[in-house]
Every structure is written in structure tokens, then in C-alpha cells.
Amino acid sequence: MKIVYLDNNATTQVAPEVLEAMLPYFHDLYGNPSSMHSFGGQVAQKLREAREQVATLIGASPDEIIFTSCGTESDNAAIRSALATHPERRHIVTSRVEHPAIKSLCANLAGQGYRVTELPVDKNGLLDMEQLESSLTPDTAVVSLMWANNETGVIFPVEKAAALAHERGIPFHTDAVQSTGKIPINVKKSAIDMLSISGHKLHAPKGIGVLYVRKGTKFSPFLIGGHQEKGRRGGTENTPSIIGLGKACELAARRMEAENTAVKRLRDKLETALLDGIPQSRVNGDLFQRLPNTTNISFEFVEGEAILLLMNEYGICASSGSACTSGSLQPSHVLRAMGVPFTMAHGSIRFSLSTYNNEEEIDFVIEKLPPIIERLRGMSPYWTSVAQACVSA
Amino acid sequence: MWEYTEKVMEHFLNPRNVGEVENPDGVAEVGSIACGDALKLSFKLDENKRIKEAKFKTFGCASAIASSSALTELIKGMTLEEAMKVSNQDIAAYLGGLPQEKMHCSVMGKEALERAIENYQGAPAKETGAQIVCECFGVTDREIERAIRENNLTTVEEVTNYTKAGGGCGNCHDAIRQIIERVRAEAKPAVRPKLTTIQKIRMIEEALEREIRPSLKHDGGDIELIDVVGNRVLVATRGACAVCKASDITLKHFVEAKLRDLVSPDLIIEEVAP
Numbered sequence: 001m002k003i004v005y006l007d008n009n010a011t012t013q014v015a016p017e018v019l020e021a022m023l024p025y026f027h028d029l030y031g032n033p034s035s036m037h038s039f040g041g042q043v044a045q046k047l048r049e050a051r052e053q054v055a056t057l058i059g060a061s062p063d064e065i066i067f068t069s070c071g072t073e074s075d076n077a078a079i080r081s082a083l084a085t086h087p088e089r090r091h092i093v094t095s096r097v098e099h100p101a102i103k104s105l106c107a108n109l110a111g112q113g114y115r116v117t118e119l120p121v122d123k124n125g126l127l128d129m130e131q132l133e134s135s136l137t138p139d140t141a142v143v144s145l146m147w148a149n150n151e152t153g154v155i156f157p158v159e160k161a162a163a164l165a166h167e168r169g170i171p172f173h174t175d176a177v178q179s180t181g182k183i184p185i186n187v188k189k190s191a192i193d194m195l196s197i198s199g200h201k202l203h204a205p206k207g208i209g210v211l212y213v214r215k216g217t218k219f220s221p222f223l224i225g226g227h228q229e230k231g232r233r234g235g236t237e238n239t240p241s242i243i244g245l246g247k248a249c250e251l252a253a254r255r256m257e258a259e260n261t262a263v264k265r266l267r268d269k270l271e272t273a274l275l276d277g278i279p280q281s282r283v284n285g286d287l288f289q290r291l292p293n294t295t296n297i298s299f300e301f302v303e304g305e306a307i308l309l310l311m312n313e314y315g316i317c318a319s320s321g322s323a324c325t326s327g328s329l330q331p332s333h334v335l336r337a338m339g340v341p342f343t344m345a346h347g348s349i350r351f352s353l354s355t356y357n358n359e360e361e362i363d364f365v366i367e368k369l370p371p372i373i374e375r376l377r378g379m380s381p382y383w384t385s386v387a388q389a390c391v392s393a
Numbered sequence: 394m395w396e397y398t399e400k401v402m403e404h405f406l407n408p409r410n411v412g413e414v415e416n417p418d419g420v421a422e423v424g425s426i427a428c429g430d431a432l433k434l435s436f437k438l439d440e441n442k443r444i445k446e447a448k449f450k451t452f453g454c455a456s457a458i459a460s461s462s463a464l465t466e467l468i469k470g471m472t473l474e475e476a477m478k479v480s481n482q483d484i485a486a487y488l489g490g491l492p493q494e495k496m497h498c499s500v501m502g503k504e505a506l507e508r509a510i511e512n513y514q515g516a517p518a519k520e521t522g523a524q525i526v527c528e529c530f531g532v533t534d535r536e537i538e539r540a541i542r543e544n545n546l547t548t549v550e551e552v553t554n555y556t557k558a559g560g561g562c563g564n565c566h567d568a569i570r571q572i573i574e575r576v577r578a579e580a581k582p583a584v585r586p587k588l589t590t591i592q593k594i595r596m597i598e599e600a601l602e603r604e605i606r607p608s609l610k611h612d613g614g615d616i617e618l619i620d621v622v623g624n625r626v627l628v629a630t631r632g633a634c635a636v637c638k639a640s641d642i643t644l645k646h647f648v649e650a651k652l653r654d655l656v657s658p659d660l661i662i663e664e665v666a667p
Contacts, residue, residue, distance in 0.1 A: 303429065305395075305454035309405065322454070323429040329530070329553070329560030331429070342427040379411050379458060381433040381450040382426055 001315040004361045008201075009150050009178060009294060009352035010319055014244070015203035021247040022205070025240040033237055034228070043239050050246025054210055057249040058176075058195065059186035066211045066229045067242050071177040071198030072101040074211035075144075077222035077233070078173040078194040079105055082142035083114070085218035086171070089141035093170075095119045095127065095156070096337035098146055101196075102175055103333070106144075115139070124286035125154035125338050133164055140170045147179035147195075151321055151334040151350055152285030153294025155179065159190040166191035171217065177201055181252035182260065182291050193217045199241060203354070204248035208241035259355040264292035266362050267353050271295045273366040278373050284321075284340055284348060293353045296321070298344035301383045302376040307349055310372045316365055321348040343382070397455060398489035404459035409466050412448045419513030423505045428530050428557060430457040430498065434505040436468070438513075444468050444476060449505075456488075456495040463487040464502040473510050479503065480543060481555075496555045500540060526568050529561025534572060541576045549573070567646070574650050578658075588657055594621050600655040605648055609634060616648065624659045626652060629666070640664075 005013070031040030033047055051062040068074045079092070079102070094106050096118045110116045117135045121127055127145070136143070143165040148155045158174045165172040173194040176185060181202035187195060194217065199208035213219050213232070225234020275281055280300040299307065304320025311318060321332030323346060330336070331345035340348070351365075377383035397405075414420075417435035424431035430453030439445040447468050449461040463484050468476045481499040485491045491499060523533035540546060540555040549569050553559040559569050588596070597618055609615055614634030619627040628648070634640045641664065649662040 301426070301452065303453050303457075306405070306458060309402075309455050313406070329429065329557055342429075346426070346429050379408065379450055380452040381422060381431055382452055 004314070004316045004357075004364055006351040006353055006357065006361075006365065007317045007319055008354040009153075009350065011200045011206065012203045012354055013356055014200075014205050015248060015251055017251060018204055018244045018247045022240040022244040025243055030239075033239060034226070046243055047237060047239065050242045053246035053250045053253075054197070057185070057253045058180065058197075058212060059188040060212050061215065063230070064187075064212055064215055066213060066232050067237060067245075068209040068211055068233060069207055069235075069238070070209040071099075071175065071196050071201075072209075073222065074196035074198070074209045075099075075101040075173075075175055076105055077211050078196060078213075079109070079142060079144060080222055081213075081218075081220045082171045082173065082194070083109070084220035086141040089139050091115045091117070091137055091139040091141060093117045093119065093132070093135050093140055093143040095121065095145055097121055097125065097149055097151075097154075097334040098144070099150055099175055099177065102144055102146070114141075119145075121154075121337050123339050124289075125149060125152050125284070125334070126286055126289060127156055127161070129157065129160060129164070132161055136165065136168050136170060138168075140165075140168070142171050142173060144173040144175065147174045147176040147185075148183070148291050149285070149334060150178050151319075151332055152296045152338075153178070153291035153352075154285040155183070155289045155291065158192065162191040162193070166193075178291060178294075181249070181256065182293060184256065187212060187214065199245040199248065202248050202252050204245040205241050208238055208245050210245070255355065260292045263353050263355055263357070266357055266359065267293055267295055267351070269359075270351060270353075270362050270365060271297065274369060277366065277370045281373075282344065284335060284338065284344075294350065296348055296350045298340065299347040299349070299373045300343050301380050302347045302373055304347055304349060306376050307347065307372060310376070311365075311369070314364070314368050316368065319350045319352075321350065322346045395456070395492050395495065397459075397492070400487075400489040401456055401459040401491065404462040404488065405455040408458055408462040410446075410448045410462065411450065413450060414446050414448045419509040419511075421505050421508030421512050423508060424453070424501055425531065426452060429453065430501060432457070432461050432501050432505045434461070434464070434502075434509045436509060436513075438473075442472060444471050444473070453498065454495075456491050456498040457501065459488055460484050460491070460498040460502045461505075464506060468506065473513070476506060477510060479506060481540075482544065493551075493554050496544070497557050500555050504536070526572070527556075527558035527561065527565045530557040532556050532558035537569060537572050538576050541573055542580075547573065547577070570647070571650075574654055578654055590621055590623075593656060593660075594618070596656045597621065597626060597652060597660075600652055604651050604655060608647070609643070614640070614643075619665050624657070624661055626660050626662050627665045628662060630664060 029043055031043050033040055033044035051065050054065050055062045092106055092114055106116045119131055145156050145158055145161050147158050162172040171193045174192055175196045177198040180197045193214045195212040197210035200206040221232050223234045282298055284296040304322030308320050321335045323329050323331045335345040414435040414437045418438045420435040422433040433450040436444050436447040447465040449465050451458050451461040467487055481503040484499040484502045523535040526534050536556055537558050544555055546552050549559050549566050552569050559566050613632050615631035617629045619629055630640050644662050652660045
């Protein structure tokens with residue numbers, strides 16, 4: 001069966017160019033970049049290139065790039081470093097809609113006596129900047145806000161938020177895992193101190209991440225070991241993946257604008273057609289402050305897991321914020337923070353596109369999804385009563 | 394992704410008996426949209442008082458739809474007396490099993506069946522006097538007690554898997570723990586042989602190791618048995634427990650209750666300085 005992959009916020013296909021760039025570093029050029037022989041040394045040269053490619057994509061200098069194993073490691077390293085370098089401060093500011101890498105970490109730190117402020121969002125998933133400002137205190141050790149939300153694609157004004165923190169001498173971290181490669185990022189023009197990237201969200205492999213740390217920012221390493229990454233992250237470099245990530249960043253920098261026009265057009269086509277073709281459906285999250293590849297749509301009175309499994313029968317891959325897909329019994333914390341009613345939250349589906357999607361695939365989904373929703377609504381006890389209410393009214 | 398059996402997927406993709414019976418003899422609706430699943434069951438009897446027709450409408454995931462479909466297939470042709478005996482395990486077994494986290498779907502089927510039969514019999518709702526324990530999902534103590542009894546549940550996590558209770562904010566976890574202890578205490582034979590002190594110490598050490606320390610250690614604490622004098626169990630707290638303000642509550646409500654349950658109902662916990 002042909003796969004229609006619309007789950008790119010979960011993970012992406014490794015770009016063919018990326019794979020090609022990586023392959024020699026598994027078999028022919030497997031040397032350790034730290035070795036004192038040119039067999040290893042030539043790999044070190046390639047790592048320098050990759051570091052430059054990553055730095056260029058986000059407007060950083062190469063020595064501000066630390067390679068890690070994943071976005072979660074980068075997030076942990078950033079927060080723990082801010083706390084370790086400001087031991088007298090015991091307050092963390094974050095939001096209610098963060099990825100579990102930040103959310104669970106902060107909950108864990110709250111259990112260790114840190115005070116955590118989780119800023120609320122409005123019904124469109126947007127932050128109140130005044131509320132952010134008033135939450136900052138001399139005791140605040142770090143502010144961590146995601147650049148773009150993984151479930152809704154909603155973009156936070158992190159540059160403004162970073163400026164507010166900076167004025168007060170508070171380190172600012174952003175989880176930019178979803179935004180890197182999708183929207184322009186220039187850390188040089190912002191007051192962002194630390195920024196997390198995950199390779200597999202931008203067509204590099206899984207198991208490689210980046211933490212950007214601004215020059216001059218106090219840093220305390222998370223993984224202590226060898227002198228790799230200038231002592232800021234011990235452990236032998238994952239050379240093929242670093243080289244792959246470098247290539248992926250180079251591709252993203254080159255293609256971002258063109259891709260986003262094309263990807264956004266397909267996303268908008270899908271969204272409009274589904275909203276038109278399926279009654280009682282709506283988009284979750286702000287329509288404008290949003291990643292170009294993501295749409296999160298709720299289909300009222302049906303349950304997300306059932307939708308996903310019926311789409312799966314056609315090879316269509318997406319995600320849901322319903323309780324049943326998480327196993328947590330509660331629908332997505334992001335949708336709950338936005339006050340999305342339960343009737344909508346349980347039936348939410350996230351479609352996230354990439355440059356590898358085409359028109360034909362989008363047309364296929366537009367054709368297959370309405371009957372799936374109709375079929376599930378035909379089984380739903382709520383849909384009947386709502387439909388009857390509409391007729392009698 | 395959940396690992397559903399082929400039978401679950403088959404009933405999800407081709408559900409039997411979807412809809413509502415016309416002029417039903419019994420009908421019931423359980424669950425709610427806030428909870429993420431709901432089931433409306435209706436049935437009709439034939440002249441011999443056997444279930445002639447049973448239909449469902451379900452809002453929920455694949456296993457909720459498959460469980461509803463299985464339920465209607467199971468009860469067709471049964472007398473109401475026979476149908477009353479259908480358990481949630483029967484529904485799960487019919488489907489070749491359900492993931493643990495999805496067992497509540499089978500429990501929802503069983504509940505709908507009972508309510509629908511009560512509706513036919515005109516019996517008053519059995520839940521009078523029941524207290525809501527889990528506010529998030531509106532689960533009562535009666536429902537929790539029954540799930541514990543019928544499925545031999547021993548942990549809060551299992552109760553959540555079967556009833557959803559405790560799956561939201563988590564404020565009711567202590568209450569659920571107490572219900573588990575109460576129900577399991579009832580299940581134990583009332584008369585126990587008198588234990589020698591040596592036997593007691595051995596059983597207490599075993600209970601501490603198996604049932605008590607893992608929970609305490611999870612929160613960074615620990616406990617040590619110092620001595621047993623008659624029914625007095627002298628213990629010292631360690632780690633996080635030693636500095637925790639709530640440690641005497643833990644000792645009374647958790648450690649003592651567990652030891653009474655597992656060793657002897659007369660035991661009294663006393664904390665001594667280490």
C-alpha cells in the first residue's frame with residue numbers, strides 16, 4: 001500500500017542528499033575525529049563543515065553550536081545549565097503547552113523545590129506578553145518557551161519574549177525543534193541565549209540534536225566526559241549523523257522559502273477542503289501565527305484514535321490529540337490549555353506536511369476523510385442527538 | 394500504536410449491530426463525551442424472554458467500538474439471567490484480549506448491559522448511596538469496588554486501566570488505594586493462625602521489601618524494621634521519609650494498612666528514633 005505521510009511533526013524522512021552525505025562515514029571514513037592521525041582528522045574537518053552549516057541556518061557562529069543526541073537532551077542541558085549557573089535563583093517560567101521534554105522536566109524540578117510558572121495561552125494558543133512580563137522576578141533562573149507548538153504549529157513571539165527576559169538579566173531558552181528549517185531563525189538578531197534543535201524533524205536522522213548557546217552565556221555541561229564539544233558535551237561525536245544534520249541544514253537554508261510556499265499551499269488546500277467537506281469541524285490554533293506545514297483540525301463528536309485507524313486502512317499517517325492515542329485518558333494538554341471543548345478535543349487530528357508531499361496525496365486525503373468521519377458519526381450516540389436538534393431547530 | 398488483536402480490528406472495521414433497536418425493551422447510556430467514550434445500548438426480547446436483538450451506538454476509540462460490537466454479539470439469544478452473568482472479561486476474551494490500558498472499554502460494555510437490563514426490569518438505579526471518588530471521570534466507589542473484585546486488581550494503575558478512575562488529576566489516588574485495601578481485606582479469610590514473633594518479623598520484612606519499599610523509594614524514602622514487640626512494629630524512616638512532614642500519615646495509612654492486610658490485622662506501627 002502506498003503511504004501518504006502527513007505526520008512530519010512526529011518525524012521526517014531522511015533526505016536522499018543527507019543519506020548520501022552520511023554513508024561514507026559508516027564504512028570508509030569511520031575514524032574518530034579526536035585521533036592524532038589524518039584518518040580520524042579528516043572526519044574532524046567534515047564536522048567543522050557541518051557545524052558551520054548548522055550555524056548558518058540559524059544565524060549563529062560555529063562555536064556556539066553544541067551537538068547532542070536529541071531535542072530532549074538539548075532541552076535538559078539548557079534548563080539544568082541555567083539552574084546550575086544561577087544557584088541562588090529558584091524560579092522557572094515556561095508555558096502550559098510545552099513539549100514533554102520541557103513540561104515533564106519542569107514538573108520534576110518542581111518536585112525538587114523549584115517554583116515553576118506555567119504561562120497560560122488563549123483560545124488560539126497565543127501567549128499574553130504582559131503576563132509573561134509580570135511573571136519575571138529577580139528569583140527567575142530561566143525562561144523557556146517553545147518557538148512553535150508541535151501539535152498546533154502556533155508560533156510564539158520568542159524574540160520579544162527573549163528581549164523581556166534579557167532586560168532583567170534572565171537567561172532565555174527556546175525549544176525550536178519544530179520551527180528550525182521551517183521558518184527563518186536568526187539568533188544573532190535576537191536575545192535568545194539557548195536554542196534546541198532536533199535533527200529528525202528536518203530530514204536528518206533520529207538521534208542527533210543541537211543546543212545553541214550564545215557566546216558569553218554561562219554554561220554548565222549536562223554530560224560530563226571527554227573534551228568533545230569544547231568540554232560542553234562529553235561523548236564521542238555521532239559523526240555520520242552530525243554530517244547528515246549539516247547537510248539537512250544546508251538544504252533547509254537553501255530551500256526554505258520555496259518549500260514553504262509550496263508546502264503551505266498544499267496545507268491550505270487540505271485545510272479548506274476538509275473544513276468545507278465536513279460539517280462541525282474547525283481548526284485548533286491561530287490561523288496566522290502558525291507554521292506553514294501544520295494544521296490541527298477537530299471533527300466534533302468522533303474520537304481521534306478511531307479516525308487514525310480508519311485512515312491507516314488507506315495508508316494515511318497523521319496524529320491525534322485524543323485521550324485514547326496517548327493512553328493518558330485525558331486529551332492533549334495543549335488543546336486543554338487552549339480551552340478546546342471535550343467534544344472537539346477528542347476528535348482532533350494533526351496533519352503535518354513536508355516538502356515530499358504532493359498534490360495527488362492531498363487530493364487522496366480530501367477524498368477519503370469525509371466518509372470516514374461520516375461513518376464514525378453514524379456510530380456516535382451524540383451525533384444523532386445533535387443532528388436531531390439541528391433538524392427540530 | 395496499540396497492539397490490537399485481529400479480532401478487535403475486525404470488529405472495529407466491521408462492527409456488528411450498529412444502531413438503535415426500535416421500541417426497545419431495555420436501553421441505557423453510559424460514559425460521557427468528556428471522558429472520551431460513551432455507549433448507548435438497546436435490546437429487544439422475543440416471546441421466550443430471550444434477547445432477540447441488541448444494538449449499540451458508541452463514541453470512542455477502536456477498542457470501545459469493538460467491545461460494543463462484541464457485547465451485542467455475545468448477548469444475542471441469552472435470557473436476561475444469562476446476560477447478567479456476562480462479565481467484562483467475557484467481552485475482552487471474545488475479542489482475543491484487549492491492551493491493559495483499554496480494559497475500561499470492556500467494563501463500559503458490562504455497565505451498559507447491566508443498566509439496560511435494570512431499565513427493562515424497572516429496577517431503581519443500583520448506584521444509590523454510591524460516592525463519586527474520581528471527579529475527573531465521575532467514577533463511584535461502587536464501580537471501583539466491583540472492578541477490583543471481579544478482576545482481582547491490586548494497584549491504582551490497574552484500577553485506572555479498568556475504570557479510568559485516577560486517570561486525570563490524580564487527587565483520588567489515596568482514596569483508590571484505600572478502597573483496594575478495604576476490598577482485598579474483605580476477601581481475606583477472617584480467622585488467621587496466631588503468629589509467633591519470628592514468623593511476624595519474617596512476614597513483615599517480606600511485606601516491606603515487596604509491597605512497601607518500592608513505593609517509598611519511588612519518592613526517595615525508605616523504612617527499616619527495628620523491632621517487633623507483641624503487635625507493636627517499631628520502625629525507623631530513612632531518606633526523604635525521615636524529613637517528610639507527611640511521613641506519619643504514610644506510616645499509618647500506607648505502611649500500617651499494608652502490614653495489617655498482609656501480616657496481621659492487629660499490628661500497630663510505631664516510629665522510633667533511628
